[in-house]
Amino acid sequence: MNDDQSENNFAPNSPRPLQGELLHRAMTARVREQASRGAFANAAIVLSGLQEFVIDFILRMGQNDRIAARVILAFPVAEQFVHALNENLSKYERQFGPITLPGRTAGAVTPAVSQPRADAVSPPQAPPIPSPPPASAGGVDAVEAQLADPASVPPPAIEEIYAELKLEDDMLGGVYANGVLIRHTAAEFCFDFVANIFPRSIVNARVFMAAPHVPSLVASLAHSCEQFRRRQDHAG
Secondary structure (H helix, E strand, C coil): CCCCCCCCCCCCCCCCCCCCCCCCCHHHCEECHHHCCCEECCEEEEEECCCEEEEEEEECCCCCEEEEEEEEEEHHHHHHHHHHHHHHHHHHHHHHCCCCCCCCCCCCCCCCCCCCEEEECCCCCCCCCCCCCCCCECCEEEECCCCCCHHHCCCCCHHHHHHCEECCHHHCCCEEECEEEEEECCCEEEEEEEECCCCCCEEEEEEEEEHHHHHHHHHHHHHHHHHHHHHHHHHC
């Protein structure tokens, strides 16, 4: 036997802090009861922090818009999410045809019925960044449910946006995720935001979005990642 202790060998009497490297499979993550039913959203707001992004998934339906889910992603995870979303959108369009954006018309497409696809966010590999969306305000990108021409309307201040949103107290801190599972059918996408932490991976939030709203989400998040990277480059 080898008496040398590696970083992953926990020695109870050692003065060193316990440490170790652990790997989890997000595909086998347990789903929290609070997240099991999921939340539907038809818009999103991306907030840029110093080291992380906050994605507020918005339900815009009825009199009061409300935040259906709030997810916190570190910058590398956000870039992985963008890369995985672009890949998943490409798979979707190969399977079902181009996505028709809200308020726009296209040739009628009858999608085939199939089982949902599942994609896990993989390690970052310098993902391509799509062109930034036309509307943005500082560190905030809004994905509107109804895609009017954003160039003709100045973006509102962030205080004005959140003054009109309903946010429950238990959602103020959001939920942490360092991985995302993406599935889609012909009509919608499902995002499982996973915390891969010992002793077991867990789905902290599950969000459903109709397919036409997903391109705006990925464009907005990609734009925020690009701005974040530029700030880091200037600071360095």
